[in-house]
Amino acid sequence: MxxxxxxxxxxxxxxxxxxxxxxxxxxxxxxxxxxxxxxxxxxxxxxxxxxxxxxxxxxxxxxxxxxxxxxxxxxxxxxxxxxxxxxxxxxxxxxxxxxxxxxxxxxxxxxxxxxxxxxxxEKRGRIAPAPRRDTGDLCASLLAGGSPAGRLPQPAAVELSYGRADDGGPQAHWLDAIPLPGARVALVAGSVTEDGEPAPTLMPELRAAVRTLADIDMQPDETLTHLQDVLHRLQPDEAAHDVTASCLYAVYDPVTADCTLASAGHAAPIVISPEGVPIAVDLPSGTPHGRTRAQVATAEIRLGKGSVLLLHTHSAPPTGSGSGSGSGSDGSAVPERRIEPQSSLAATCHTALQVLAAEGGPRQLRVLAARTRTLDTTTVATWDLAADPAAVSAARRHVTAQLTDWGLDDATPTTVLIVSELVTNAIRHAQPPLHLRLIRCDACLTCEVTDGSTTTPHLRRARTLDEGGRGLFIVAQLTCRWGTRHHAHGKTIWAEHTPLHGP
Structure with missing residues (x-):
């Protein structure tokens, strides 16, 4: 050795x-x-x-x-x-x-x-860290705070406008618009306080959590219920600080013109009819998220084409306070009588900001105005199907004829195959009633099959000798994305893909 x-x-x-x-x-x-x-x-x-x-x-x-x-x-x-x-x-x-x-x-x-x-x-060989930005400013820029209106999302369901007025303090309020499958859109308003003061460190995490929950596409009240669990995980030491979060979550469907709302301690939005008449929404504010389980209030309203939905920032009342009507004495709600018809959404936001400031609203004011649109028979087609295997061929004929009318002949083979698999699965594994719907929106074609079952399908890989189990796998390969959403009458399986050509 x-x-x-x-x-x-x-x-x-x-x-x-x-x-x-x-x-x-x-x-x-x-x-x-x-x-x-x-x-x-x-x-x-x-x-x-x-x-x-x-x-x-x-x-x-x-x-x-x-x-x-x-x-x-x-x-x-x-x-x-x-x-x-x-x-x-x-x-x-x-x-x-x-x-x-x-x-x-x-x-x-x-x-x-x-x-x-x-x-x-030692700092040798390391990239110098980027200048630290205030979390509130970062999240405000993610929507439209102080940025050009072109950064706002442009969903087909609504036309959006955003306004803000700040005192330069920490940002603890947010407004958001999240596109959802089926041409729908989710509108969100929220705020976070810690020991009665704005909590800018928790706000971006809760906002990101809401966007993640929106991808699951649950009902608004279920989304806010899960948000309560997220808040508890973000503050493990509950005895150290009194953290409360209020949130309003609204989903608008341009096909049915229905808007489903849920609130946990947040004031109700204001609706301005197409004729310019302000309408109060009968939605109790509930209680905010905090140490105790929040009481989530829900409501459903019908919005005509051209209605304006106003969401605004709100300071959450103390935990345990009674639920109000959405226009409580804290000055957080926009008084309906003060909103007058405006020529544009930007002017409506400006007026709402002035009213909030005059009524003693929160120091950091945010207003999100959404003018609703509706989809008609030129972009939506719906059929009722029988719970019989023969309905699959009928669905193929309906889809082929409709795509020909829309000038989307190149998309017919792919769409027919997607619809065949979805309808077949609904007939075999679900229960009536069955409905088929096609939505053409933003160069995207959405196929929806609704049934009366609450069972969620799941994707699996069939083995070589298996006789079934390949339907959703085929759908997943042919589409950009697919998923399931549940509602009071069952569930809807949807799949989106982009046609090759179209008007």
Missing amino acids: ATPRLLLRHPSALLAGYLAATCAVQLNASAVGLVRWSDYSVLAPPMAAALLPVRHTLVVGASTLATSVAIYGFAIPGVSEGGRTVVIAAAFLSLAMSLVVCRVRTGQKARCAFAIPPPGG
Whole structure:
């Protein structure tokens, strides 16, 4: 064991031993006539490149090249000019390749060292952190706070406008618009307080949680119930601070013109009819999320085409306060009698901001105005289906004829296959009544099948000999996205895809 340790401690001795062994092997091979195949040392430089630094790799490669020149140029007689050239060229290429390999390896190590913080808290090799932005300003810019109106989402269901008036304090209120499947849109208003003061650190997390819950596409009251659980996980030490969060969640469907609302401690929105008449929404504010389980109030209203829905910021009342009517004495609700018809949504937002400020509303005022649209028979087609296997062929005929009327012939094969699978699954595994609906909106075609069952389908991969289980897998491969939403009368399975052509 002493000899290897000695060699490792003295690299020059190890190099001398390597060169001596190389010369002995090649000279011995040449003595028995293996001159043409005796340059075994060309593998040493690449091996050194994988283990040693560049300087040591260069020493090994240069020594190997010099040894090859000495042996095949002078020590071994009878080597032809061609053979000598081939052997020496191979040694030279081995040296060049070893340097390239070593350079690539050290470059990768340098990148890793740049990304990983060095020990001792040193800042060498680290990217300088970006300037820290206030979380409230960041979340305000995500919707439209102080930014151009072009950053607002533009769902087909509503036309949106946003207004704000701040005192420069921490941002603890948010307004949001979230597009949903089936051309629907969710409108959200919320605020967070901690010990009676705005809580800007929790606001972006709750806003992100609401957007995540919206993807699950539950009923508004179920969404707010899950938000309560999220708030509890965000504040594990409940005895340290009194955190409350109010939230209003409204879903508008442009096909039926229905708006379903749920509130947990937030004032009800104001509706302005198409004729310009303000209408109060009969929605109790409920109690906000906090240490106790919130009381979520729900309501459903019918909105005509061109109605304006006004959502605004709101300071949550203390936990345990009674539920109000949405226009409580805290000044957080916009008095209906003060809202007058305006020529544009921007003017409506401006008026609402003035009214909120005059009534002593929260210091950071936000107003989101949504003018409703409706989808008619030019963009929506609905059919009632019988719970019979023959209804599948009838559904194919309905879809083919409708897509021809819409000028979407190129989308017919894909859409017919999607509808066939969805209707077949509904007939086999669900219960009547069955309804089929096509929605053409924003260059996207949505297929919806509604049934009376509450069982949620799930995607699985069928085995080779399975007779079924491939329907949803086929739908998932043909569509951009698909999902299920539940309602009072059952469930709806929807699938969206983008037609190749269309008007």
